[in-house]
Amino acid sequence: MGVVTNYIKDIQAAITSTYEGMSITFSHLMRRPMTIQYPDKIPVPIQETLPLRYRGILEVDLDICTGCLACERDCPITCITIGIDMNKETKQRYFTHFDIDVCKCMYCGLCSEACPTGAIRHSSEFEGASYNPAGLVRHFAPEPSNLYKPKKGGETEDKLIAKVDIGLKYLDEFATPDGGGAAEEKE
């Protein structure tokens, strides 16, 4: 008799717990979904909704790059290759190439932290599909360009002021982990 009662009780428990589960599942029909319809049917591009610290594909602003090679040294997989040459007549140093292999990059963020001017930084771009691996190597110096020399007492050229400010702002908000200061100001 006990066996039969237990058998029926088990069936009852299975049915009730299943229905409880079903009611929870049903309640989820009414909730806001977590998923989004990428890449269509979204009001703003995802790149704009990403947080400030998002580590996307690297970008370099060569106009404010001093050529200190700190990023190249700090990169654990040497995906950054920089070539610097000097014009013998004018003693002006210039980039021959500045390539970042996005294939190799593991988005660790060590290079952008090492940069003193905030020239190399993570963008919020993540869609980098290409038909061949060579297309994923980003050439930031397609033609030789001069190195940036920080002027004493601040930048004077209008075009560069904005770029320097962007770089320093990036360093302040992202790459400088001095914590306390930034946190207190915002409170």
Add this chain to the structure above:
Amino acid sequence: MTDYAADTGFYAEEMTINVGPQHPSTHGVLRFVVKTDGEMINEAIPDVGYLHRSIEKIGEKVTYHGYVPYTDRADYLAAMFANQAFCMAAEKLGNTEVSRRGEFCRVIACELNRLASHLISVGTFGQDIGAMTPFVHALRERESINNLMEEICGARLTYNYIRIGGVGYDIVPSTMTKIAEFLDHFEPIVEEFNRLLSGNKIFIERLANVAVVSKEDALSYNLVGPNLRGSGIKWDIRRDIPYSVYPELDFEVPVGTAEVGSLGDSFDRFWVRIREMQESVKILRQAMTMIPKGPAISKVPRKFRPPVGEYYARVEAPRGDMGFYVVSDGSEYPYRVRIRTGSYTAMSIIDKLSKGIMVADLIALIGSLDVDAPEIDR
């Protein structure tokens, strides 16, 4: 056997079948050579090594700072803990102080990561047993944690957040508010999850008394983490070999209590994980109120050259005791890095437990041990 075959005309012998490496329930590329007699398993030999990426060897070729992102890849579901274990070893070698705010940031990030990892574990466990819905619900919550992680450190899975001397980026107040909001939202979700999955009669029947690990076996096979605690042994690195600021935090170590079957069965291990999530929420709330002001990272030289020595640092990762053994020869590169992970020892007990159980229960067993292929092979 032969007599049986001769008498009845049926041909009966052991059949060797292959589970994995592309099996959905083996969580990554994991292979078992299973000898079965009909539906009963006589032997299940794990075959590891499909996901070997030689992370230990890479450690000898990159600098201390540069190795931190590689430790992320040791266990990609709980990258924060590998970060912390390696950084703790490097800090001890180099006599580096960790800033106090950095320690709290580490605790917050690690406990969030533990929530994410346990959600994956219990979710996929349900899926292996045949319950699809809880998996989706668990992953949805994990998605919120990933979003928080993205705000804290800029990455969703391979964080590279914990650095030698502290953490890479400070947690700003706006993120703190979001974490608090998430915790308020998450606690009822755990209750709901229990009603949906843990209280389900079919789920309980499927797990109770399956693959029972006795206390003695758990110790002799060197199980760690929730697998060990599921057998009723109260051992947690956070409590017993304290590190970071865990001694200042008040939390409990959940152990298996033979909730539905016998002590140390698959359900106990599952239940320990659910309760650990609740403890993590408690730790997070405390850490967020106790966090002091100050720098998130202490001054560490760019060229980090610890003196000659060796150190073994261990942390309590979601899959148990995770340790980094780092030997320094005084140069810029580690001389040797050895990683000890919980999943690897959990693999060794599968053969013993699988004797005499059904093929379908093998899947429950693998799920309940929460083995993670990248962590096994490294």
